[in-house]
Amino acid sequence: xxxxxxxQSGGPTSVINATVxxxxxxxxxxxxYEHVYGGLHGIExxxxxxxxxxTNLSDNGIQLLKQTCASALGSCRYKLxxxxxxxxxxxxxxxxxxxxxxxxxxxxxDSMDTVAALSEYAAEHNxxxxxxxxxxxxxxxxxxxxxxCPGFASAAKFLxxxxxxxxxxxxxxxxxxxxxxxxxxxDAGWLAASTVLSGKVDLxxxxxxEFDKDRFLAQVKEIVDAxxxxxxxxxxxxxxxxxxxLAAGEAKNDGFGxxxxxxxxxxxxxxxxxxxxxxRAKVQDMxxxxxxxxxxxxxVDVEESFRLxxxxxxxxxxxxxxxxxxAVKRPEEGAYNPLFFTVDAKEVANFVKHVPAExxxxxxxxxxxxxxxxxxxxxxxEPDVIMDNGVIAQIEPxxx
Amino acid sequence: xxxxxxxQSGGPTSVINATVxxxxxxxxxxxxYEHVYGGLHGIExxxxxxxxxxTNLSDNGIQLLKQTCASALGSCRYKLxxxxxxxxxxxxxxxxxxxxxxxxxxxxxDSMDTVAALSEYAAEHNxxxxxxxxxxxxxxxxxxxxxxCPGFASAAKFLxxxxxxxxxxxxxxxxxxxxxxxxxxxDAGWLAASTVLSGKVDLxxxxxxEFDKDRFLAQVKEIVDAxxxxxxxxxxxxxxxxxxxLAAGEAKNDGFGxxxxxxxxxxxxxxxxxxxxxxRAKVQDMxxxxxxxxxxxxxVDVEESFRLxxxxxxxxxxxxxxxxxxAVKRPEEGAYNPLFFTVDAKEVANFVKHVPAExxxxxxxxxxxxxxxxxxxxxxxEPDVIMDNGVIAQIEPxxx
Numbered sequence: 001x002x003x004x005x006x007x008q009s010g011g012p013t014s015v016i017n018a019t020v021x022x023x024x025x026x027x028x029x030x031x032x033y034e035h036v037y038g039g040l041h042g043i044e045x046x047x048x049x050x051x052x053x054x055t056n057l058s059d060n061g062i063q064l065l066k067q068t069c070a071s072a073l074g075s076c077r078y079k080l081x082x083x084x085x086x087x088x089x090x091x092x093x094x095x096x097x098x099x100x101x102x103x104x105x106x107x108x109x110d111s112m113d114t115v116a117a118l119s120e121y122a123a124e125h126n127x128x129x130x131x132x133x134x135x136x137x138x139x140x141x142x143x144x145x146x147x148x149c150p151g152f153a154s155a156a157k158f159l160x161x162x163x164x165x166x167x168x169x170x171x172x173x174x175x176x177x178x179x180x181x182x183x184x185x186x187d188a189g190w191l192a193a194s195t196v197l198s199g200k201v202d203l204x205x206x207x208x209x210e211f212d213k214d215r216f217l218a219q220v221k222e223i224v225d226a227x228x229x230x231x232x233x234x235x236x237x238x239x240x241x242x243x244x245x246l247a248a249g250e251a252k253n254d255g256f257g258x259x260x261x262x263x264x265x266x267x268x269x270x271x272x273x274x275x276x277x278x279x280r281a282k283v284q285d286m287x288x289x290x291x292x293x294x295x296x297x298x299x300v301d302v303e304e305s306f307r308l309x310x311x312x313x314x315x316x317x318x319x320x321x322x323x324x325x326x327a328v329k330r331p332e333e334g335a336y337n338p339l340f341f342t343v344d345a346k347e348v349a350n351f352v353k354h355v356p357a358e359x360x361x362x363x364x365x366x367x368x369x370x371x372x373x374x375x376x377x378x379x380x381x382e383p384d385v386i387m388d389n390g391v392i393a394q395i396e397p398x399x400x
Numbered sequence: 401x402x403x404x405x406x407x408q409s410g411g412p413t414s415v416i417n418a419t420v421x422x423x424x425x426x427x428x429x430x431x432x433y434e435h436v437y438g439g440l441h442g443i444e445x446x447x448x449x450x451x452x453x454x455t456n457l458s459d460n461g462i463q464l465l466k467q468t469c470a471s472a473l474g475s476c477r478y479k480l481x482x483x484x485x486x487x488x489x490x491x492x493x494x495x496x497x498x499x500x501x502x503x504x505x506x507x508x509x510d511s512m513d514t515v516a517a518l519s520e521y522a523a524e525h526n527x528x529x530x531x532x533x534x535x536x537x538x539x540x541x542x543x544x545x546x547x548x549c550p551g552f553a554s555a556a557k558f559l560x561x562x563x564x565x566x567x568x569x570x571x572x573x574x575x576x577x578x579x580x581x582x583x584x585x586x587d588a589g590w591l592a593a594s595t596v597l598s599g600k601v602d603l604x605x606x607x608x609x610e611f612d613k614d615r616f617l618a619q620v621k622e623i624v625d626a627x628x629x630x631x632x633x634x635x636x637x638x639x640x641x642x643x644x645x646l647a648a649g650e651a652k653n654d655g656f657g658x659x660x661x662x663x664x665x666x667x668x669x670x671x672x673x674x675x676x677x678x679x680r681a682k683v684q685d686m687x688x689x690x691x692x693x694x695x696x697x698x699x700v701d702v703e704e705s706f707r708l709x710x711x712x713x714x715x716x717x718x719x720x721x722x723x724x725x726x727a728v729k730r731p732e733e734g735a736y737n738p739l740f741f742t743v744d745a746k747e748v749a750n751f752v753k754h755v756p757a758e759x760x761x762x763x764x765x766x767x768x769x770x771x772x773x774x775x776x777x778x779x780x781x782e783p784d785v786i787m788d789n790g791v792i793a794q795i796e797p798x799x800x
Binding site for chain 1: 412441444468469475476561562565568569570574579682684686687688689691693696698776779781790791794799800
């Protein structure tokens with residue numbers, strides 16, 4: 001009997017560990033693998049043979065894992081390059097040594113590219129005893145084909161909550177107030193758009209719409225003149241027509257050649273103050289917390305992420321199943337319930353799913369009903385969680 | 401039968417409305433007032449006779465009010481000056497017109513000064529039919545005499561949660577990371593200190609300790625050298641030995657002559673990067689959300705705030721009870737349970753309660769056991785809340 005390996009890559013979400021928990025749970029129900037190994041720090045740790053044995057994680061451990069944010073196994077931004085044969089050879093040798101039949105890899109775009117690259121390498125070299133399965137996760141919700149990505153909904157639920165509560169806060173005084181909430185999301189506006197679920201957003205600036213400063217400021221003026229307040233949400237990836245980010249001054253680069261964004265909120269604040277359409281403006285940048293607030297998980301999201309891990313484990317019984325990602329779709333009618341299907345990882349890798357243009361209202365006025373219909377079912381429910389002296393309990397990271 | 405008036409002032413908290421709910425509930429149980437009026441936007445709205453009738457708020461409304469953040473009645477930063485006789489005369493005339501026996505005023509330092517000033521004016525002018533009672537609230541927890549202030553514990557619970565979860569996030573990569581969380585708190589370090597309840601804080605910078613840059617950077621270096629990570633929390637009010645704020649560059653002024661703080665986190669980040677003790681540092685400024693995150697209320701806090709409102713109502717049956725604030729103490733032994741007592745509002749107004757120096761560890765290394773014993777009982781429990789389509793429900797603000 002062989003073993004399996006599960007590892008995590010890319011940026012944290014609130015429910016990424018639930019997928020790992022699902023793999024472990026599925027193997028406890030149907031032990032097709034002798035050991036479920038966790039690989040630490042993704043490909044980076046796998047190359048160093050940094051493994052932990054998760055096979056017999058207790059029920060309590062599984063529940064803790066489901067409510068633990070970020071990557072309990074550690075993450076990496078190590079890019080497996082197709083021309084780096086040495087890395088591929090080394091990984092295959094390590095998988096041989098540990099008798100690993102299946103490697104489950106949770107992550108976003110780059111991780112699906114890793115899954116595709118490893119399975120292509122195996123196919124080209126006639127390696128049939130190692131299979132590679134991707135499990136999507138990203139708060140950005142920017143993977144194609146899958147209806148949405150585990151992790152998005154909890155971040156969306158939190159951001160809608162933030163918008164609702166900070167709107168309550170910003171309204172208490174009679175004075176003029178402009179409040180600007182900045183969200184993550186890279187070049188896709190899903191996270192920023194989710195704040196409209198609060199019902200409180202006046203203006204929404206998404207990367208999908210070329211930013212027209214004059215048009216935007218005219219909207220701010222109209223709203224401030226009408227009610228002396230304006231609640232604005234801006235995505236970190238918002239861009240001018242020429243493709244430069246609003247946050248351009250502060251843009252840097254991460255290891256993958258992605259721009260590290262931040263500062264769109266301040267850019268908008270400065271525009272507003274300089275133009276004189278309002279006299280006061282305050283920025284809240286949700287920064288890191290929005291992708292790791294396990295204290296605001298969507299129950300739909302965490303259960304879906306868990307089931308996706310179980311589904312991946314079940315699919316892996318098929319000895320020809322490799323280079324695939326488990327994806328989510330929704331029932332064509334009736335109440336929301338996640339349905340799982342599979343897709344070639346290479347069809348997902350390196351594409352970006354944007355918010356559909358036809359769901360975005362003109363003049364930064366928010367989203368159409370289609371978006372509400374899409375997003376609302378995903379943010380429902382709050383899981384019962386284990387607390388630790390007044391603060392949500394988290395599993396001790398396996399990499400420490 | 402006369403009426404009573406309840407109004408709110410100062411900055412929002414997550415549980416300030418629970419005190420209002422307590423006054424309403426107490427009057428439903430024992431209707432000593434014909435009407436419970438809500439005054440909108442504190443003294444500012446009272447001067448304009450902006451009242452709503454809260455007497456018969458439904459059970460559902462009371463529950464919603466308990467879970468609604470910020471000030472459902474609106475707030476103000478209007479400073480009632482003792483030499484502005486016109487304001488005092490106007491207020492007394494309005495209280496006459498509405499037959500208001502008792503005015504309950506929730507707020508911090510300045511609000512207690514308002515309570516003291518109004519009761520002193522009444523005494524000096526032999527006005528016996530209007531009484532003034534203060535109900536403390538402030539996330540800053542800086543009121544003297546009372547053991548703590550309603551609102552602090554929920555903000556503390558949220559900040560401890562933020563520290564725990566962002567610590568999980570910042571650790572996932574193998575690379576060096578310095579994370580800096582900035583909290584509110586003005587010149588008192590209570591909120592920043594509360595993050596140690598997460599068990600994850602390496603270094604804590606409080607306003608109570610003169611900031612020594614070299615000493616601090618030496619600590620950062622020691623920690624980064626040892627584990628390649630450092631989790632730092634800094635209070636917005638942290639100061640150098642000469643009294644200037646770390647955030648000095650960005651300091652402005654609010655209507656009360658208080659400095660508007662912000663930027664201590666960035667100041668620390670810049671120091672660290674410039675000194676070279678670490679190569680990367682990231683700041684999370686919790687900003688507005690920390691004082692209004694009703695989705696992370698402490699059950700102890702919200703119930704205490706509610707009971708404090710009930711207690712204030714009960715005390716007001718005494719026709720000589722005026723110029724007082726209802727304060728909280730804890731049992732001398734046994735499990736935590738709030739006990740209420742009263743104190744002259746003038747003894748609270750315009751003083752600041754700092755974190756005791758003997759509770760603060762040297763070299764920014766956190767807090768002694770005394771602080772944990774003080775704070776932990778306050779952040780316990782999570783109330784059952786009414787949800788609205790995936791997001792915590794909030795009552796429609798009365799001032800809209």
